[in-house]
Amino acid sequence: MRRIVTLMLAGGILTLAQAYTKEDRIKDMQILAKAMEEIQTGFFYNNKDLVNEGALKLSDTINRIQPPLSEAEEKDPMARYMNNKIKVSNKIKKKIDQKARNIIERFRDNDPTQAAQSYTDIVKKCMECHVQIRQW
Numbered sequence: 001m002r003r004i005v006t007l008m009l010a011g012g013i014l015t016l017a018q019a020y021t022k023e024d025r026i027k028d029m030q031i032l033a034k035a036m037e038e039i040q041t042g043f044f045y046n047n048k049d050l051v052n053e054g055a056l057k058l059s060d061t062i063n064r065i066q067p068p069l070s071e072a073e074e075k076d077p078m079a080r081y082m083n084n085k086i087k088v089s090n091k092i093k094k095k096i097d098q099k100a101r102n103i104i105e106r107f108r109d110n111d112p113t114q115a116a117q118s119y120t121d122i123v124k125k126c127m128e129c130h131v132q133i134r135q136w
């Protein structure tokens with residue numbers, strides 16, 4: 001009996017873990033902001049580890065970002081509009097992921113100028129999504 005209860009609890013937790021909520025997204029956004037800080041500090045202190053760590057965290061987190069399930073399943077007349085936003089945001093996410101990889105490669109290859117360029121490109125992409133999608 002106890003085992004069944006444990007299994008049911010575990011199942012419940014798994015289901016919960018799959019639903020991406022607005023709170024999750026805000027938390028991930030804060031991780032993104034922190035990762036950007038780390039990359040910038042890494043640039044200024046010429047600390048490759050910090051740059052790598054920040055860029056990896058950025059890639060990892062940006063791939064997790066998605067509209068909360070409730071918004072993705074929106075059925076009202078706004079649905080088409082929402083879906084379009086999701087497509088747009090996927091493009092932006094892909095770009096950020098690419099640029100994060102660029103940062104790691106350029107900094108490793110002693111080309112901090114290009115690494116900084118990729119960093120600036122990412123800031124622009126963050127803002128692009130915020131302008132277009134923040135009102136999700």
Ligand code: HEC
Nearest residue numbers: 022025026029030032033036089092126129130133134136
């Ligand atoms: C896919 C679209 C999208 C992208 C890309 C994006 N954001 Fe956001 N961001 C949002 C949305 C939407 C919110 C509003 C919070 C919410 O309702 O989930 C937000 C909110 C935030 C917040 C405020 C969180 C809080 O505590 O209220 C920060 C900080 C943030 N983003 C940082 C970033 C950074 C840094 C990047 C780029 C690396 C970025 N975001 C890229 C959509 C995006």
